[in-house]
Amino acid sequence: MSTYNEFEPKNIVVVGAGVVGLTTALKIQEQGGYAVTIVAETFPSDPKSIRYTSLWAGAHHVSHAGGDAKQQVIDQETFKVMWDLSAPGGDAEGCFLRVPQTDYYYDGRDDRLEWMPDHKYLPGNALISGALTGISFTTLTIDTPAYLNYLLSRFLARGGRIVRGAVQHINQVVEGGPHVFTRGRASPDPVHAVVVCPGLGARTLGGVEDKDVYPVRGQVVLIRAPWVKFGKTASHLDQGSWTYVIPRRNGDVVLGGTKAENDWYPVARPSTTTTILERCLALCPEIAPPEIRAKRSPTIDDLRPLILEEGCGFRPARKGGIRLDTEWIDSGRDSGRIPMIFNYGHGGGGYQSSWGSASIALSLLKQALAEA
Template identity: 75%
Template sequence: MASSNALKKVVVIGAGVVGLTTAVKIQEKGGYNVTIIAETFPGDPKTIKYTSLWAGAHHVSHAANDAKQMAIDRETFDVMWELSAPGGPAEHCFLRVSQTDYLLDGRDECLDWMPDFKKLPEDSLVHGATAGSSFTTVNIDTPVYLPYLLARFLSRGGTIVRGSVQHISQVVEGGSNLFRHGRADPEPVDAVIVCPGLGARTLGGVEDKDVYPVRGQVAIVRAPWIRSGRTLSHLEQGLWTYVIPRRSGDVILGGTKQDNDWYPAARPETTTDIIERCLALFPEIVPPAIRSEREGTVEDVRALIVEEGCGFRPQRKGGIRLDVEWIPGREGQAKVPMVFNYGHGGGGYQSSWGSASIALELLEKALATASES
């Protein structure tokens, strides 16, 4: 093993699913001492600033004909499939389910690589759908999976610091101890990995105005009898209805897709609309005892709600940003590589491991270039 003095010191900004996964990937590679700096970590009270906890979340790629994005999503699925295997290291974070997707716009989702994939015959489609498919996927229990990632990172020797970074230069000059102790650490940072989600809009040294929020509202109901997922989508028009069960017995009902909508709380009328759409798509969300006697109603589902909320998906015009910039180091230090990994929109979980692999590759190439110069 390399001595601690030989380890490259890397700071990751952001502790959402993308920041955590990227930090794990780099730390486990070996040769790095990784510190995550973030305002919010898994286990903290839910906040609108921490979108990852509000995600559905299931692995259903929307990459379609985007070959690069599809490769990222497929790598992520392979990792999650292995993690979710019976007896696997993170089985408790996932639920393998039969998923049914109905499409209102006739596009090809390009998901024929998913386990048990089948195209649905026309006579089995719901009203208005032009196409559909079924396959097996993994649903992620976000309040369980995010602490798993954090614990995995810490167990491999990673460290965390709670702090609010206003400008990248603060990290480069002051190191992580600036946020830990309020003073600069004389030991320089070798690289910075930028995974701030929506914070990329305002983070000094980045300030990417192509990043914008896509508001997603959900209702979480207690319905442990639901063990399959269903989605009805017309993404071109922003219509998106989904029922996503979790291993815990909670079921996520959604959703909405509202660009540049900054309202930070659940709207009651939107919750009602979500329930109506989900009930029409998946009547089985009503308790079996009620359905045995009569048709379920919106109020029957509303009675199951344990939580309502919303999150701001960190969308970016042009898709995920995965590249490198060189920025001035502290006094007496050469330039430092800044690796970007943000702009995942609603696909943070689906693309987390694949984009982390690219970020690691960019980091290693940049550091190799620096050592040669």
């Protein structure tokens, strides 16, 4: 029999420990009145693998919300939080690098980023060959391994808990609680709500099985180029790729990339690495060592000694965009039904929308528990 006191914090289980799961769990834990446990198979401190997408991201905050008003609000809230974190002396300054960013569009679109700091439209004589439009602004880049571990450590420091477990069906944590994976028996305390942030796992997770979720494979090359202190992107998405140069505070630079829907190949393709190097060097010759550029035009052979890593990740995309809603499920106990809050389907925008979508998930949680 449970000895749970109704005045104690509500027990919340978050499924998934990618950037969305970590941010959502942290947002709920810091709200107060909740005891949050993350259940996941993989955590940020684990070795990189194809099963954990968030470590492979570039990443920078460049919203692709376009004319989607709801997504704009989500992305703008996230940028504000990250901008504050990245401030000199900020809580996570070391995880970010504030940089001037230039974006070129071969398809002539407008991502409506006027709200970004220092935003300007580029004149025609400042465009690269083939680009129809372009913009410049100030943004921030994210050292993803450092930032994910910052989120995790901050969550733990606020009293959050983690459990390593491969959740096959949502009922496992609903009925058994988060520690059913480690203790081999159900927790005596009830679970009051489950927040589902499994990324691509939403496609196969029992009790969810969202067939609108699909992978978008992205391949990147990580090089060591501490002299690069700006970002550049050239977008031609209808060809399944775009070219980007994303420097990190630690001196590494991420080069990319690809956008291949339903491509499940789990390791870097050498031919794609060569193509990425060619495109990035054409867009941004400054990625080559300065001493080489001072003597001659660099080639991709000058970049290969700089390579630290090649890899790929599966962006967890979803037809219809992010899922942010609530369903009710039988608890498997005498406590009746409990709410499931969904927050997944971010595609390649998990970092850009993490804090804004976490705020919505928290609001849904509070509303559901008030109705319970």
